[in-house]
Amino acid sequence: MAPNTGLNMDETALIKAAQAGNQDAFGQLVRAYDQSVLRLAMNLLRSPEDAQDVYQEAFLRVYRNLHNFRFDCSFHTWLYRIVTNLCLDQMRRRKVRKEEPTVIPTSDGILDRVETVADQRADGDPQRNLYSGQIRKKIKEVLGGLTPRERMVFEMRHYQGLRLRNIGEILGTTEEAAKNCLFRANQKMRAALGEFV
Amino acid sequence: MNCEPMREQLPLLLYGELSFDEEEAVETHLEGCADCRSALERERELLAVFDQVAVEPSPALLRASRESLAQRLAMEPAPVAVEVKVPQPGLWDRFIDMVTMPMNMLRPAGAVALVAVGFLGARLVPAGMPGGLGAMSIADVGSSRVRSVEPAADGTIHIVLDETRQRSVDGHVDDAAIRELLLGATKDPSDGLRAETVALLTKSADASDVRNALMYTIRNDQNAGVRLKALEGLKAFTGDADVRSALADVLSVDTNPAMRIRSIDLLVQSLDKSSDRLPADRRIVGVFQELLSREQDPYMRQLCQRALDLMNASSEVY
Numbered sequence: 001m002a003p004n005t006g007l008n009m010d011e012t013a014l015i016k017a018a019q020a021g022n023q024d025a026f027g028q029l030v031r032a033y034d035q036s037v038l039r040l041a042m043n044l045l046r047s048p049e050d051a052q053d054v055y056q057e058a059f060l061r062v063y064r065n066l067h068n069f070r071f072d073c074s075f076h077t078w079l080y081r082i083v084t085n086l087c088l089d090q091m092r093r094r095k096v097r098k099e100e101p102t103v104i105p106t107s108d109g110i111l112d113r114v115e116t117v118a119d120q121r122a123d124g125d126p127q128r129n130l131y132s133g134q135i136r137k138k139i140k141e142v143l144g145g146l147t148p149r150e151r152m153v154f155e156m157r158h159y160q161g162l163r164l165r166n167i168g169e170i171l172g173t174t175e176e177a178a179k180n181c182l183f184r185a186n187q188k189m190r191a192a193l194g195e196f197v
Numbered sequence: 198m199n200c201e202p203m204r205e206q207l208p209l210l211l212y213g214e215l216s217f218d219e220e221e222a223v224e225t226h227l228e229g230c231a232d233c234r235s236a237l238e239r240e241r242e243l244l245a246v247f248d249q250v251a252v253e254p255s256p257a258l259l260r261a262s263r264e265s266l267a268q269r270l271a272m273e274p275a276p277v278a279v280e281v282k283v284p285q286p287g288l289w290d291r292f293i294d295m296v297t298m299p300m301n302m303l304r305p306a307g308a309v310a311l312v313a314v315g316f317l318g319a320r321l322v323p324a325g326m327p328g329g330l331g332a333m334s335i336a337d338v339g340s341s342r343v344r345s346v347e348p349a350a351d352g353t354i355h356i357v358l359d360e361t362r363q364r365s366v367d368g369h370v371d372d373a374a375i376r377e378l379l380l381g382a383t384k385d386p387s388d389g390l391r392a393e394t395v396a397l398l399t400k401s402a403d404a405s406d407v408r409n410a411l412m413y414t415i416r417n418d419q420n421a422g423v424r425l426k427a428l429e430g431l432k433a434f435t436g437d438a439d440v441r442s443a444l445a446d447v448l449s450v451d452t453n454p455a456m457r458i459r460s461i462d463l464l465v466q467s468l469d470k471s472s473d474r475l476p477a478d479r480r481i482v483g484v485f486q487e488l489l490s491r492e493q494d495p496y497m498r499q500l501c502q503r504a505l506d507l508m509n510a511s512s513e514v515y
Contacts, residue, residue: 021275021276030263030266034259034262034263034266035254035259035386035387038254038258038259038262039252039253039254039387039389042252042253042254042258043251043252046252048254048255048258051254051258051262052258052261052262052265055262055266056262056265056266056269059266059270060266060269060270060273063270063273063276064273064276065276066276067276135246139246139247139250157212157214158212158244158247158248158422159251159388159389160388161388161420161421161422163214164212164214179209179214182208182209182212183205183208183209186208189243189247190240190243193243193246194239194243
């Protein structure tokens, strides 16, 4: 789905106004995209602190470099290119540190992303609890087992609903390469979870 | 026939990422291969598992991020502008106001809904009121914004604060207020929130207002994942003429193959259960006939034909 812009003016006019120093226009651009930026960072990094860092750094970079934006691609693509690069850097650093947090604070407190599967599937039935516990473990494995690029492509395609062509453009690669990445991610997920579905 | 290359295409088929020719080849294969049709179902279920673990950042995190960005930007030197303009005083104040404007913050989670509603801008906290400044330490007002200061006769200072506050409400889906918030959240711009909300509401689809919201979703939501969730919520209600009408609309206009196939399944399921709906289902007969006349996909054509057979209807449009 296209982000909810709620813009008072056409996006091109808004960008041009922001480039000319109109900070209200810049604020509107931030609000148009920041929820989806934060969601992407949160889902990829699964740490509110890291997601907030990426959010801030991404929009700071946009602010500092907006005057260089020449409309060669959409603003959305340009912004997501910045965000995904920041997330990939963070994920690669994590891979080196072997960290993979899964705990997420939500509006109703701390939530383990994979625990939600158990909540929705278990219904208090011991057998189903066992079943969902196994799935939970497998989802952890499979998400942890994807490479940062595979995670990135899967997140953008599955959760953000972006087309592979757009994902390729964001990641500076071809649609075919993004497709291959999604395919590899899917293979790993199927190998890990195939017995449960 | 070699199934392996076709199996590899199934996730791309579900994501609608195949070219016309590729989709044609896969669907032709599916028509003649029960194993691959089962594999397609498994693939759909696999992706659905991941739908359940999508996470939406909390409103508190979004607000904190916006405020932190606004503070950080306030320290930034003005960027190089394409056209030189003299900055107007107070622009950052306006930016801070803007990024902390009320937003749609309906975030239900779990069996009860926890809903945060936006900011109460310019909220005056009278001194001495329970929960007001009189009850707060200086540390408590760290996130507040000073609206005005005024010296008092006794030498103290009277400060009026603007505060941003979230409010949470808890309750069951059957509570009217909770229900109303959830129904509103089905039209939120956030895909994640809509998916989560629709998933919650599917458990209450025996209520007509919830069914109406689910029907609205399958007809109008832009995210196929959300539409599919809503569709599953309606599967037990195919006896309802309005639901069948919504399914017929999906068949007519939805571009997502998974949505169309599932709608056919549900309509056929409704026909399997009852044989006395023919007069009311004339429109559905028409939809199937029309679909059969234009649908290129052999598998879809097969499903349409079966439905028409069940209704003892002709394949032709007269």
